[in-house]
Amino acid sequence: MKNINWGITGTGRIARTFSDALAKTQNAVLYAVASRSKNKAENFAQEYGFSKAYGSYSELAHDNNIDIVYIATPMASHFNDVMLCLENGKNVLCEKSVTLNSEQLEKILSKAKEKNLFFMEAMWTKCRPVFLKTMEWVKNNKIGNIKYIKADFSNNVKYNPDDRLFRADCGGGALLDLAVYPLSFAEAFLGYPDEIISSAHIRDGIDLSNSITLKYNNAFVSIDSGFEIPLKNNAIISGTDGYIILGDRFFCTCDAVLYDRNGSEIEKFNAQNIINGYEYEIIEAQKCICENLEESPLVPHSGTLSVMKIMDECRRQWGLKFPDEQ
Ligand SMILES: NC(=O)c1ccc[n+]([C@@H]2O[C@H](COP(=O)([O-])OP(=O)(O)OC[C@H]3O[C@@H](n4cnc5c(N)ncnc54)[C@H](OP(=O)(O)O)[C@@H]3O)[C@@H](O)[C@H]2O)c1
Numbered sequence: 001m002k003n004i005n006w007g008i009t010g011t012g013r014i015a016r017t018f019s020d021a022l023a024k025t026q027n028a029v030l031y032a033v034a035s036r037s038k039n040k041a042e043n044f045a046q047e048y049g050f051s052k053a054y055g056s057y058s059e060l061a062h063d064n065n066i067d068i069v070y071i072a073t074p075m076a077s078h079f080n081d082v083m084l085c086l087e088n089g090k091n092v093l094c095e096k097s098v099t100l101n102s103e104q105l106e107k108i109l110s111k112a113k114e115k116n117l118f119f120m121e122a123m124w125t126k127c128r129p130v131f132l133k134t135m136e137w138v139k140n141n142k143i144g145n146i147k148y149i150k151a152d153f154s155n156n157v158k159y160n161p162d163d164r165l166f167r168a169d170c171g172g173g174a175l176l177d178l179a180v181y182p183l184s185f186a187e188a189f190l191g192y193p194d195e196i197i198s199s200a201h202i203r204d205g206i207d208l209s210n211s212i213t214l215k216y217n218n219a220f221v222s223i224d225s226g227f228e229i230p231l232k233n234n235a236i237i238s239g240t241d242g243y244i245i246l247g248d249r250f251f252c253t254c255d256a257v258l259y260d261r262n263g264s265e266i267e268k269f270n271a272q273n274i275i276n277g278y279e280y281e282i283i284e285a286q287k288c289i290c291e292n293l294e295e296s297p298l299v300p301h302s303g304t305l306s307v308m309k310i311m312d313e314c315r316r317q318w319g320l321k322f323p324d325e326q
Contacts, residue, residue, distance in 0.1 A: 004286045005031035007066040007090070009057045009081050011044040014095060015072035019048040021278035028282055034060035057081055061088040067289060068118070071095055074164040075171025076324055079104040082119075086111045091118035093285045096184075097176040100322050101315075102308040109301055118288050120281075120296045121304045123184050125251040127280035129271035131185075132298075134237070134244055134256050138189060142258055142266070143239030146189055149221045150236045151182035151250060154209070154229035161204065165227065168205030169323050175200070175207050175311055178225040181251040183307045185235060186214060186221040192306045193221070198314040201226070205320070212314060242266065252277050 004027055008015050011033060022028045030050045035041035038055025045053035054060045060069065061084045068091040071081045079099050085092050086108070098121040099105045112119035125131055137143065155178065157165060164170035165177055193214035200210035209226025224231075235250035236243060242260045247253035258267040273279070281299075288296050295301050315321070 001027050001286065001290050003027050003029050004067045004289060005029045005065055007032040007034065007060050007063065007069040008050075008072055009034050009060060009069055009085075010072035010077075011035045011040050012072060015044070015070075016048075017276060018070060018072060018278050018282075019044075019050075021275045021282055023048060024275045025279045025282045025286075027286055031066060032060055032063055057084060061085050061090060064089075066090055068093060068285060070122070074167075075100055075176050076169060076322065078171075079108065082108050083111060086115055086117055086119070089115060089117065091285075091289055093120050093122050093281065095122045097121075097171070097180045097308070097311065098304055099308060100171050100176070100324060102305060102312050105305055105308045109305070112294060116294060118285070118294050118296075119301070120285055120288070120299050122281055123181075123299050123304070124278055124281040125181060126184065126188060126299050126303075127284045127296075128252070128277060129280070130246060130253055130256050130269060131188075133269045133271070134246065135188070137244060137258050137267075138237065138239075142241070143237065143243055144241030145218065146237060146239045147219050148236070148238040149186045149189065149219070151185050151221075151223055152231055152233050152235075153178040153181045153225045153251065154231040154233065155227060156230040157227045159203075159208070159228065166204065166206055166208075171322055171324075173206035173320075174209055174225045174227055175314060178227075179210060179212060179223055179314075180307060180311065182223040182225065182235065183212070183310055184303065185250070186223065187303055187306050187310070189237065190214070190216055190219060190221065192309065196310060196313045196317070198317050200314070200318045200320070202318060202320060205323070207318065207320065210314065210318075212310075214310070
């Protein structure tokens with residue numbers, strides 16, 4: 001596999017975690033980082049060992065030595081940041097939630113197609129071994145037909161009106177920040193639902209917490225997410241012949257257990273991270289680029305779009321629009 005020159009847009013929390021993984025992933029080159037502040041970019045570059053530091057996202061997008069840009073900005077910035085990269089011929093790995101709504105995502109997907117570029121949502125959960133093992137069990141009919149999925153993502157983050165998580169102008173809220181994980185998880189197994197039933201607690205233009213039921217012909221999905229709600233966040237997939245439980249914090253767990261319909265343990269799976277868990281999406285994106293793919297089979301565009309459409313419908317039911325949508 002050839003070396004891949006990575007560029008990063010944004011220098012916040014996840015850009016740091018991602019760079020930790022990048023630094024130790026084979027064939028990944030920490031090439032360039034961009035911030036809205038040149039000083040921040042230089043400090044970040046020095047700390048992690050990036051060769052170039054840019055004081056604007058546009059300069060990075062114009063650097064022809066970059067193979068792929070990882071977008072690590074708040075949700076409300078993703079559309080412009082991704083389009084800037086695609087317009088300038090860059091492949092893109094964009095953080096979740098990939099856009100504010102499905103309309104923005106559809107524009108991105110058609111731009112990526114027009115330019116023959118690789119585009120992927122950084123839904124790292126779907127690239128991790130424990131998720132792939134769960135998929136394999138389901139595909140191999142170990143639990144029969146899926147009847148029920150329960151997955152939650154809540155956390156103990158305190159309300160802070162200055163944090164992007166709670167700012168409507170940043171695309172904040174539990175739906176796009178947290179529920180996107182259990183929704184992506186459920187969608188990967190069951191696709192787009194027949195019916196969506198949801199409710200939310202809203203404050204200052206964002207949802208602090210929400211509850212979503214997806215109804216399918218023969219199955220239900222139940223998802224709760226929210227801030228200031230400490231929970232273990234495991235996930236259950238139950239079928240006609242058995243069930244699977246993914247460990248606490250299912251989106252980053254290393255453990256899954258397969259049970260038969262009577263609750264007897266059939267198989268246990270554990271795969272420790274090689275680095276910090278983000279390496280799998282990096283490896284996947286690099287593999288796709290080397291194989292000239294425009295879409296990852298692990299994180300297909302159709303799944304990302306389905307989840308954005310589900311989230312559009314939830315917000316429609318809550319009467320919630322972001323400032324950019326008014
Ligand atoms: N995969 C995961 O596990 C995971 C975890 C956390 C977050 N995320 C996702 O990653 C993205 C960033 O989250 P984060 O927690 O890293 O956010 P953060 O700490 O607030 O950092 C975001 C960065 O984006 C840049 N930025 C551009 N426009 C901004 C604006 N209007 N307001 C604030 N910052 C702005 C800033 O970098 P500069 O000042 O350098 O330009 C800032 O440092 C989100 O999409 C989030 O959902 C993913």
